Amino acid sequence: MTSLSDLPLRANLVGKSPYGAPQDPVPVSLNVNENTHPIPDEVVADIAAALERAVRTANRYPDRDFVELREALAGYLGHGLTAEQLWAANGSNEVLQQVLQAFGGPGRTLLSFSPTYSMYPLLADGTDTAYIDVPRPTGYRLTPESVRAALTEHAPSIAILCGPNNPTGTPLDRETILAAYDAFDGMLIVDEAYFEFDNERESAVTLLEGRPRLLVSRTMSKAFAFAGVRLGYLAADPAVIDALRLVRLPYHLSALTQAAATTAIKHAATMLATVDDIRVQRDRLAAALTELGYRVHDSGANFILVGGFLDPNGMFEELRARGILIRHLGIAGHLRITAGTEAETTEVIRAITELTTLSS
Template sequence: MELGDLPLRDNLVGKHPYGAPQDPVPVSLNVNENTHPLPEAVIADIITELERAVRGVNRYPDREFMSLRTALAGYLGHGLRAEQVWAANGSNEVLQQLLQAFGGPGRSLLSFTPTYSMYPLLADGTDTRWIPVPRPADYALTPELVVAAIREHRPTVTILCGPNNPTGTPLEREAIVAAYDVIAEYGGILVVDEAYQEFDAEHETAVTLLPGRPLLVVSRTMSKAFAFAGVRLGYLAADAAVVDALRLVRLPYHLSALTQAAATAAVWHADEMLATVADIRAERDRLEAALVELGYTVHPSGANFLLVGGFTDPAATFEALRADGILIRNLGIEGHLRITAGTHAETTAVIEAIAALGPGGAGADPAK
C-alpha cells in the first residue's frame, strides 16, 4: 500500500508534510530555537510543578486551563483578562484551531510570501483556500500593498507575520492598522503572528491594538524566546468571543496536565526565561556584520535569525555545512539560506565554516 493508493482528500494529493531536517549535529541552527539552556533554578521549579501535576494524572486536566491563561495574560499585560487568552500545543495548533473555526470549504487564508511554510499546510488540512501574495524585493509590507491585496481577494482569514519568518522582516504598525480597517469592512479575521516578537526591540506588540478591534488576533509561542520548544505551547490574545469560538473546535482536554504545569511555571519565571534574548540579539548582529564583511547580503531582521543572500549554490553550501556538523535552513529561496543566531560558540562556528568555503559558498567558481 502506497500513500497514493489511499482515498486522500483531493487537496492533499501530491502534498508533502512539514519537514525541517532533524540531525544530531553539534551545531543546530535551522529551526530558530533558543539554543541557550534553561536556568537551573527555573528547571527546579518546573520539576516541582511537574511532580505535583503527575500525582493527579489519573484525572483529566483542567479543560479551560485557567491558571495558565491567567499567567499568560499577566505576562502579556496591557490589561488583558484570562478570558481573552487561549493556548494549545504550539502556535501551529493555535493557528489550526483558528482555521477550523473561521476557515474551511468556501473560505480562504491570505498571507504574503515568502512567509511561514506551515500556513499553506494548515490551509490544506482545514480545506481552506490558500492565497499567497508575493512580497516586494525588500520583503517589507506597506499599508498600500496590504490593503490592495485584501480588497482584491477579500480573504476570510489574513495572517501577517511579524517579524516575518523566514525573512526576519519587522512588521510596521501602520500595515496592521490598515489591514484591520479594510478587513473590518466585510467581517474577516486578522491574525498577527508574533512568534518572534520578543526579539524585536524596536516594534511594539500588536497586543496594544486589541482594544476596539474584536476581529484582531495576536498569536505567540513559547518555543522561541522562552527556550521551551520541546514543551509545545503556543497561545493567542484576542476578543473573548474569538476565544469562545475556538472552544467549539478544540479537542476535549487538549492541553495535558504536564504541559499546563510546565508552561505555567515557566511564565512565572518570565524574566529569567527571557534573560538570553539580549545575548541572542547581539549574536544575530555579530553574525550579520561578519557575513556582510564576507560579501553576503543580509536582510534586516527583528527575529533570532537572518536570511542571507549571495550563495552561488545554496544546496551545496547547506550540505557542506551539514557535513561539517552545522545545520542551517535551505528554504528554496534563490541564492539564500536562513541561519539562526545561537550561542557565542555556535555563531563563531558558523561564521568560520562559511568563511572557509570561500566567496559565494560551496559550489562557487573559485576563478571568479
Template sequence: MTSLSELPIRDDLRGRSPYGAPQRPVPVALNVNENTHPVPDDVAADIVARVAAAVGTINRYPDREFTELREAFARYLGHGLTAEQLWAANGSNEVLQHILQAFGGPGRTLLGFAPTYSMYPLLASGTGTGYLAGRRDAEYELSPATAAAEIIRLDPDLVILCSPNNPTGTPLSLETVEAAYDAARGMVIVDEAYAEFMPDGEPSALTLLPGRPRLLISRTMSKAFAFAGARVGYLAGDPAAIDALRLVRLPYHLSAITQAAALGALAHADEMLAMVGEIRAQRDRLVSELARLGYQPHRSGSNFVLFGGVDDPAATFEALAERGILIRDVGIPNHLRVTAGTEAETTAFLEALAALGRPSGAAADAPIGSKA
C-alpha cells in the same frame, strides 16, 4: 507494502509532503530557529517539581479551561488583558489550526504574504481552507498600502501577518496591521512568534486589540522562552473570538503536564528571557559578519538571519552539514537562513562558512570577529 497513493486519502492531499526541516545529528543545529540556550538549572528544577505534582493527579482530567495558565499569560503580556482574552494550545501551530477550524474551512480563503511561514498553506489545506499568496514590496517589506491593496484585490476571509516575518526576519509596522484590519472583512491574525526579539520598546500588535474584535495575536513559548520541546502556543483576542475557538478544540487538549510546565516557565519569565539580549547580539553579529563575507543579509527583528548572495544554496547547505553545522535552505533562490545561537555556535557557523570560500563577486577577505 501499501503505498500512500493506494489509500483513499483526500484528493487535495495527494502529492503533498509533510512539513519538516532536515533532522541530522550535528554539533551545531541552527536550522529551526530554536533558542539554543538551555533552560537555567533553577528554573528547570521548579518545572520538574510542578510536573511531579501534576503527575500525582494524572488519573484525573486536567482543567479543561486551563484557567490558571490563561491568567499567567494575561499577566505576562500585560496591556490590560484578562484571562477571558487568552487562549493556548500545543504550540502556536495548533492555535492557528483552531483559528482556521473556527473561521476558515471549505469555501473560505486565507491570505498570507509570500514568502512567509511555510506552515500557513499546510494549515489551510488541512482545514479545507483555500490559500492565497499576496505580494510583498522590495526586500520582503510589507507597507500599509501594499497590504491593503492585496487584501482588497484578493478579498480573503482571513488574513495572516507574520511579525517579524519568517523566513525573512522582516519587521512589520503597526501601521501595516491597522491598514490590513481596515481593509479586511474577516479575521486578521498577527503571528508574533518572534516578538521578544524585536528591539526594546518596539510596540506589539497587542496594543491594537481594543475595539478590534476581528484581530487575533498569536504567540509561542518555543522561541524566546527556550521551550520548543514543551509545545506551548497562545493567543490574545476578543473574548467572543476565544469562545469561537472553544467550539473546535478537542476536549482537554492541554495536558496537566503541559499546563504545569508552562506555569513553571512563566513564573520565571524574567530569568527565561534574560538570554534574549545575547541572542539579539549574535543576530546582529551575523548580519555584520555575513556582509563582510560578501553575502547580502536582510534586516531582521527575529532570532535568525536570511542572507542572499549564495551561489548554490543546496551545495552550501550540504558543505556546512558535513562540517557539523546545520542551517536552513528555505527555497528562496540564492538564499539561506541561519538561527542566531550562542556565541560559540555563531562563531562555528561563520568560520565554517568562511572556510567554504567567498561568493562570486565578494569583496576582499575580512576577519571573523567574536562580537557584533
C-alpha cells in the same frame, strides 16, 4: 507496500507533502530557530517540582479551560488583558489550526504574503481552506499600501501577517497592521512568534481593544527556549476565545504541559535573559556575512536570511558535513541561519568564511 496514492485522500491533499525540517544530531543545529541556550538550573528545578505535583493527580483529567495558565499568560502580556482574552494549545501551529477550523473551511479563504511561514498553506490544506499566496514586495517589507491592495482585491476570510516574518526576519509595522484590519471584513491574525527579539516595536496586543476581528498569536518555543514543551497561545476578543472552544479537542492541554508552562511564565525574566545575547549574536553574524559580501536582510527575529550564495545547496551540504545545520528553504541564492550561542555563532562564521574563501 501501500502508498499515499493508494489511499482515498481528500482531493486538496493529493500530491502534498507534510511539514519537515532536518533533525540531524549535529553539534551546531541552527536550522529551526530554536533558542539554543539551556534553561537555567533554578527554573528546571521549579518546573520539575511542578511536574511532580501534576503527575500525582494525572489519574484525573486536567483543567479543561486551563484557567491558571491563561491568567499567567495574560499577566505576562500585560496591557490590561484578562484570562478571558487568552487561549493556548500545543504550539502556535495548533492555535492557528483551531482558528482555521472555526473561521475557515470549505468555501473560505486564507491569505498571506510569501515568502512566509511554510505551515500556513499546510494548515489551510488540513482544514480545506483555500490558500491565497500574495508575493511580498522587493525587499520583503510589507507596506500599508501593498497589504491594503491585496486584502481589498481578494477579500479573504482570514489573513495572516507574520511579524517578524519567518523566514525573512522582516519586522511588521503598526501602520501596516492597522491598514490590514481596515481593508477587509475577515479575521486578521498577527503571528508574533518572534516578537520578543524585536526591541523596536510594540506588540499588536496593544491594538486589540475595539478590534474584535484581530487575533495575536505567540509561542513559548522561541524566546522562552521552550520548544520541546509545545505551548502556543493567542490573545483576542473573548468572543473569539469562545469560538475556539467549539473546535478544540476535549482536554487538549495536558496537566503536564499546563504545569510546565505556568511555572516557566513565573520565571519569565530569567527565561528571557538570553534574548539580548541572541540579538548580539544575530547582529554579529549579520555583520560578518555582510563583510564576506553576502546580502543580509534586516531581521527583528532570532535568525537572518542571507542572500548571495551562488550554490546555496552546496553551502548547506558543506556546512552539514562540518556538523553545522542551517536551513535551505528553496529561496533562490538564500539560506537562513538561526542566531545561536556565542560559540555556535563563532563556529558558523568560521566555517562560512573558510568555504567562501575556498570557492573564490
